[in-house]
Amino acid sequence: MTTSTIKPIHVVLPVAVEGYYRFGDLPRLIADALYPEHPDAGDEAQELQWMKHAIDGVERFRKDLEHAAELADGDKGYLHVVENTASRRTLEIRMGAVLDSGLVHLDWLNDWGKSRKPPYAFLTASAREPQADKPVYHFPMYDRLEPRTEWRGGRLADTDIFTLEEAASMATKHAGEPVTIGDFLRAAGRGEIALRAIVHRAAKVRKHDGGVLFNKGESNENIVPAGAIPTLPLTACQHLAATGRASWRTFDSFEAIDGTRRRYTKGMLTDDEPDFETVPDDCRVVGYDVRALADAFIDAECEEPQAEELAPSRPDTAMLATPDRLIEAFGSMSGMNRAWFRSMKDRPALQEAVIIPGKKGRNGYPAMLDVFRVMQYLIGPKRNGKKMREDTGWRLLEGHFPKVYATYEACDPRERD
Structure with missing residues (x-):
């Protein structure tokens, strides 16, 4: 009797600093590798690929990885996750933003991959083509905010540097409604504005390719001096927004590629240096970003987006959901069930929310609907059937679809403390 060996599915990931990947980035990175875009494919084939990327890729691996992280060390399928600090201590809180900011080493990812059926083997592009001198670029999750109206918040130049307390006060005066320090931290965590922080000690650094990062040719070459105000990495901004404190050791920069402003890690502390520790009082923001965030409070539009904005060449699947996910989020409070989606003739608002139509058959896939439009329909005063309170709709949106809510x-009409 012969036995056959199941060949692993190879997943090629971008090169990561020291082999560590941010937990929250892994579902998308794996989906990008397994379900890449095919620019020359027809519309129907491309829509099918988008669906696979969103459902079979991002959604599936998000659930699988979160489950693996919740297991106890030693359990089959356990995934080890550590803090994003120099100590690399085992992560204690394994949920939400704290888990997303944790780090997973490529070796631990492969240990987890061996437990899958079929197994997965994770490797980096460098195994095929050396890329030591090439930074890894990241697409923005949110558009960069820009100033749009005449400034009314006091004397300010785009290059002026402000504390968060000063920035919040000026933004509040301009917007005519409260803009808080927390609003600045959350916007920075989404990449909508840049956040800087004072470092309180000198430290040795290196460029991503091993070259000179700061002060080339000077006596303090590759040393970041005490009192410098570098741009914080995205993960540090997210930690500050979530916990009021951040440890970090990388330096971010930006480059425009094909018209898109992409973030990349331009350098880092040397291995013998401890992490920088930052609290909100250390943070600074420039006048341009103060104006941009203040205008976001003035210009935010609650009307439904126009159709052309909802259906770009590649839909943002993070803003969409399948009927099953919508039922999971809103069903118990609205009476929504699968029958609603079998025929939407009696619910034209749902039909209008369909961004990617479903397809029946062997290679079929479910429809994808605009989550915000669906929520608006459910809380609408003219809707027949079981009513859902406005505050309930916003609470469920925030809990089940955080990117859409952001x-x-x-x-959001709810009062905040």
Whole structure:
């Protein structure tokens, strides 16, 4: 009797600093590798690939990885996750933003991959083509905010540097409604504005390719001096927004590629240097970003987006959901069930929310609907059937679809403490 060996599915990931990947980035990175875009494919084939990327890729691996991280060390399928600090201590809180900011080493990812059926083997592009001198670029999750109106918040130049307390006060005066320090931290965590921080000690650094990062040719070459105000990495901004404290050791920069402003890690502390520790009082923001965030409170529009904005060449699947996910989020409070989606003739608002139509058959896939439009329909005063309170709709949106909520947060009518 012969036995056959199941060949692993190879997943090629971008090169990561010291082999560590941010937990929250892994579902997308794996989906990008397994379900890449095919620019020359027809519309139907491309839509099918988008669906696979969103459902079979991002959604599936998000659930699988979160489950693996919740297991106890030693359990089959356990995934080890550590803090994003120099100590690399085992992560204790394994949920939400704290888990997303944790780090997973490529070796631990492969240990987890061996437990899958079929197994997965994770490797980096460098195994095929050396890329030591090439930084890894990251697409923005949110558009960069820009100033749009005449400034009314006091004397300010785009290059002026402000504390968060000063920035919040000026933004509040301009917007005519409260803009808080927390609003600045959350916007920075989404990449909508840049956040800087004072470092309180000198430290040795290196460029991503091993070259000179700061002060080339000077006596303090590759040393960041005490009192410098570098741009914080995205993960540090997210930690500050979530916990009021951040440890970090990388330096971010930006480059425009094909018209898109992409973030990349331009350098880092040397291995013998401890992490920088930052609290909100250390943070600074420039006048341009103060104006941009203040205008976001003035210009935020709660009306439904126009159709052309909802259906770009590649839909943002993070803003969409399948009927099953919508039922999971809103069903118990609205009466929504699968029958609603079998025929939407009696619910034209749902039909209008369909961004990617479903397809029946062997290679079929479910429809994808605009989550915010669906929520608006459910809380609408003219809807027949079981009513859902407005505050309940916003609470469920925030809990089940955080990216969608973040986009429309300024429209949330609920009172905040």
